[in-house]
Amino acid sequence: MSLGESIKLRRDVLGISLRDLADRIGVSHTTVNKYEKNILIPDSECLIRLSDILQIPISSLIRPQNDQIRLNPVAFRSKKLKKREEKQITAKTKEWLARYLQIERLSGSHRTFVMPKGFRRKIASFDEAEKAAKDLRKVWDLGSDPIENLTTLLEDKGIKIGIISGITKFDALFTECDDNPIIVLKKDLPRARQRFSLAHELGHCLLDVEGGLDEEKAMHRFAGAFLVPSEKVIFELGEKRHKLSLKELMLLKEKYGLSMAAWVYRAKDLGIISPALYVEVQKIFSRQGWKKEEPGDTVSGEVPVFMSTLVFKSHAEGLISTSKAAELLNQNISTFCSFEGESDFEQSAMLCG
Secondary structure (H helix, E strand, O other): OOHHHHHHHHHHHHOOOHHHHHHHHOOOHHHHHHHHOOOOOOOHHHHHHHHHHOOOOHHHHHOOOOOOOOOOOOEEEEOOOOHHHHHHHHHHHHHHHHHHHHHHHHHOOOOOOOOOOOOOEEEOOHHHHHHHHHHHHHHOOOOOOOOOOHHHHHHHOOOEEEEEOOOOOEEEEEEEEOOEEEEEEEOOOOHHHHHHHHHHHHHHHHEEEOOOOOHHHHHHHHHHHHHOOHHHHHHHHOOOOOOOOHHHHHHHHHHHOOOHHHHHHHHHHOOOOOHHHHHHHHHHHHHHOOOOOOOOOOOOOOOOOHHHHHHHHHHHOOOOOHHHHHHHOOOOHHHHHHHHOOOHHHHHHHHHO
């Protein structure tokens, strides 16, 4: 990645317009445009200002990166995003992914995603989406019990998972880079919402929709069926229900990591409750304000650990410096060292290795 590309990427990450950046560093927008196209090189004084405004060390700004990040078309799961917001999310994704690929290269450790047997597959109905989820559980030998940690499962399968912050309307996205499937989630999503978003984006990875089927609704059906298979929904709720207990839904949400709203939707999809009861429950949720935040949404989401583990392992083995480790985790050195917590015992343990 060239200096110009680094400047543009950081500008997009922070959501700063070209003219705004030009005004803040005291040059014309034409000059900044030439910086980004590598036609001009900023002088040392301008580099210092760029480093300060773009919130990145000069060394990171000018150091060329070996990773050229080219993402396939990005599928966003969000409320309607503005083009500027999509550009900012994509830039944040590229910046995180560049660090991810860098630590994989430096550590010599890489997990390869293998498309499950019977996938990638085409679906033309919601029932086929349901069956695809059931088949995937079988191929991955998951049985029908709750998935304890979906993030860990997908990381173990070779899917790169990242967390970014700063965009309110954004929940998740799926894309690919050199055949590597990538899922990025918004920071601080409640556990149930995060898991549903992960399963939804997994659907984009594994399924192609045809025949005019609504793609997002099909991914919803796949996600719900993957998190709670039909036999478990029937086991927990019964084959037919005329009423649902809200406390019952809260307990099931905690047990399976699927939201109360998604449980109600699963019950409707499988014919356990009538359309009329579904509408009635939706009205209750609206009155309670649960469409925005359900009971139990304070439970923290799952955390991807593969990238961080590689950084700490490489640092412990002396493959990377402390400053490099902090840079890869997007932290300053003091934060990294505080988190690393190198006690006398830990230092001794490292020496014994």
